[in-house]
Amino acid sequence: MPKSDAPSPSRAGRAAPPLRAVDGRVPGRRGLATRQRLVECTIELLASSPYRDLKVTDITRAAGTSPATFYQYFVDLETVLLAVAEQTATDGQQLVELIKGQQWKGNAGIGSAERLVDGFIDFWRTHRPTLRVLDLLSTEGDRRFRQIRVVMLNGMTKALASEIEAVQGSDCDVDPMAMAGALIGMLPQMAGHQGGFEAWDIPFDQVRESMIRLIYWGVNGPKVPKR
Amino acid sequence: MPKSDAPSPSRAGRAAPPLRAVDGRVPGRRGLATRQRLVECTIELLASSPYRDLKVTDITRAAGTSPATFYQYFVDLETVLLAVAEQTATDGQQLVELIKGQQWKGNAGIGSAERLVDGFIDFWRTHRPTLRVLDLLSTEGDRRFRQIRVVMLNGMTKALASEIEAVQGSDCDVDPMAMAGALIGMLPQMAGHQGGFEAWDIPFDQVRESMIRLIYWGVNGPKVPKR
DNA sequence: CATCAAATCTGACGCCGCATCAGAAAGTCT
DNA sequence: AGACTTTCTGATGCGGCGTCAGATTTGATG
Incomplete structure (x- = not known):
């Protein structure tokens, strides 16, 4: 049985989801905002171009940030898609x-x-x-x-x-x-x-x-x- | 504009499919054999690794040939997948x-x-x-x-x-x-x-x-x- | 079988996206 | 303001993509 290690951050009533950044620290206000902006840009881009053509570069360009920032919050492209899907x-x-x-x-x-x-x-x-x-x-x-x-x-x-x-x-x-x-x-x-x-x-x-x-x-x- | 040059070779009863190489010429015996080998290696690799991880390099390595040869017969990765799917x-x-x-x-x-x-x-x-x-x-x-x-x-x-x-x-x-x-x-x-x-x-x-x-x-x- | 042109293959290259790191910039607290 | 944390970024090495000029093989011909 594949253990669900995703902390299901959406489940209401549970303890606060950790939601750490890649370096293990918990992001603050600004960080969470940037993260969310990346997620939303991803959704938007997904509407216009097929997933296999979606590049990390595109997302960061759309969000007006740099590739390195992306990797601060998501280990790779799939991880942001995972967040999108969960939502x-x-x-x-x-x-x-x-x-x-x-x-x-x-x-x-x-x-x-x-x-x-x-x-x-x-x-x-x-x-x-x-x-x-x-x-x-x-x-x-x-x-x-x-x-x-x-x-x-x-x-x-x-x-x-x-x-x-x-x-x-x-x-x-x-x-x-x-x-x-x-x-x-x-x-x-x-x-x-x-x-x-x-x-x-x-x-x-x-x-x-x-x-x-x-x-x-x-x-x-x-x-x-x-x- | 990607012109659909695939002549739908599966349609029975039609005239023989041209099946040209990328340079427009019709391949001979040896050419067709390598083409087929590439297709079969693709199928084999597809069984072991997900499609998005499939690289042209992998296919040519498996077929014991060079990347350039691949591009002789298929314009890109999708084209060989198309051939596989048609089959x-x-x-x-x-x-x-x-x-x-x-x-x-x-x-x-x-x-x-x-x-x-x-x-x-x-x-x-x-x-x-x-x-x-x-x-x-x-x-x-x-x-x-x-x-x-x-x-x-x-x-x-x-x-x-x-x-x-x-x-x-x-x-x-x-x-x-x-x-x-x-x-x-x-x-x-x-x-x-x-x-x-x-x-x-x-x-x-x-x-x-x-x-x-x-x-x-x-x-x-x-x-x-x-x- | 020697020759040669067509067919086929390949090594090497420029390009681009990925993912990382050191350090700059922005924010926060005292 | 000074010191510290959080957040962001430019620069960079790496690896796959797709192309080209030229090497190698084939097989038809005299």
């Missing part, structure tokens, strides 16, 4: 509210699925560049990014799994976490490849409709033939 | 056979879905490093890679869409291509994040089971409540 991931926790305690049966169930899908698509749209990088680096196998991605989706998955359990009771013949994971995992996929569908003349609102149905089916578990 | 994508066309002309209703339908899922997972396993890069660069927005990904999945999607149409007739109230796109798009997602599920103690065979059901439902389209 976005905690934002994503709000999506859990679209799952927990909703109605999932019958007519209302379709409505809940609809809100979930729309909420996710909207979330993706506003955070597109960042989420793309997160997806990118986690599929590539970087544990730190995969961890963040997992944490982000884990809340949603657990919530949806418990809804599935509530709906199907002990009748469900597939692990609720697995089904929830499949459904939740589908969402970034769809949102991310939206352009791909449109390039093929598949109207995206029809894809949206398909996702809604798949979620509805996944949660309610219509009977399937035995093998 | 894999045409391989993937065999998966269409797991869709076309299968039974999708009732008991046999579950079997077909099962074969499709297993076939895809297996395909992914054997081509993992390459497909990861393909997914990576296409989500990043590179048109050339997205094109390849689309061509690879397009065959499957069209096949599945026509099966959906055959099963549901004019009853289906969602665009078959959209539903097929959603289902097919789900597959790389699942296969790619297999490690993610296991890190979370979700048994992957349960995820597999979920995918099978989702495909079954997607194709057969159980009734859902009206809004």
Whole structure:
């Protein structure tokens, strides 16, 4: 089990996050401001150029500072991306509210699925560049990014799994976490490849409709033939 | 402006692809052999190190040649990855056979879905490093890679869409291509994040089971409540 | 088989981004 | 103001990128 060494600085109520600079000392006001400026410039640049073309030099130029300053706060390029991703991931926790305690049966169930899908698509749209990088680096196998991605989706998955359990009771013949994971995992996929569908003349609102149905089916578990 | 000079050599039935070297000339036997050697070394290296760490130097070292030779056949690192991806994508066309002309209703339908899922997972396993890069660069927005990904999945999607149409007739109230796109798009997602599920103690065979059901439902389209 | 032109390969080079360090500048306390 | 800490930066060595002129191999020809 990969120990989470990231101190999850976003978790509310915890003790103050250390957030040390590379030399081990705790930055003061000005330092934190500069650090934050670097993070924001990174997000901005990410929106306009693909991640693999992003250079440390670009970030420092945009922030009006020098390369050495960058390395004061981040050990390398990936580390700042990690900070960016973490910021976005905690934002994503709000999506859990679209799952927990909703109605999932019958007519209302379709409505809940609809809100979930729309909420996710909207979330993706506003955070597109960042989420793309997160997806990118986690599929590539970087544990730190995969961890963040997992944490982000884990809340949603657990919530949806418990809804599935509530709906199907002990009748469900597939692990609720697995089904929830499949459904939740589908969402970034769809949102991310939206352009791909449109390039093929598949109207995206029809894809949206398909996702809604798949979620509805996944949660309610219509009977399937035995093998 | 980077002119797309890649003549899409995968398209069957077309005239023989020129496959020129960077200087515009058509390579002979020996040239093609070294080119192929470079491609194969790239695939091999991709299996052991993440794509962003892959250097041209590494490839040429592995192939026992010099950097200049590399640039004789590929304008840059991405171009060789493009060749690698193209090779894999045409391989993937065999998966269409797991869709076309299968039974999708009732008991046999579950079997077909099962074969499709297993076939895809297996395909992914054997081509993992390459497909990861393909997914990576296409989500990043590179048109050339997205094109390849689309061509690879397009065959499957069209096949599945026509099966959906055959099963549901004019009853289906969602665009078959959209539903097929959603289902097919789900597959790389699942296969790619297999490690993610296991890190979370979700048994992957349960995820597999979920995918099978989702495909079954997607194709057969159980009734859902009206809004 | 000796010759030569085309094809293929390579060593060496300039360029640029990475990452570091010593020291300058700015801020803070007494 | 003086002394100390925090923050920032110019200069620098290193390593990969991509190019060129020229060396080496191939194989067609007389």
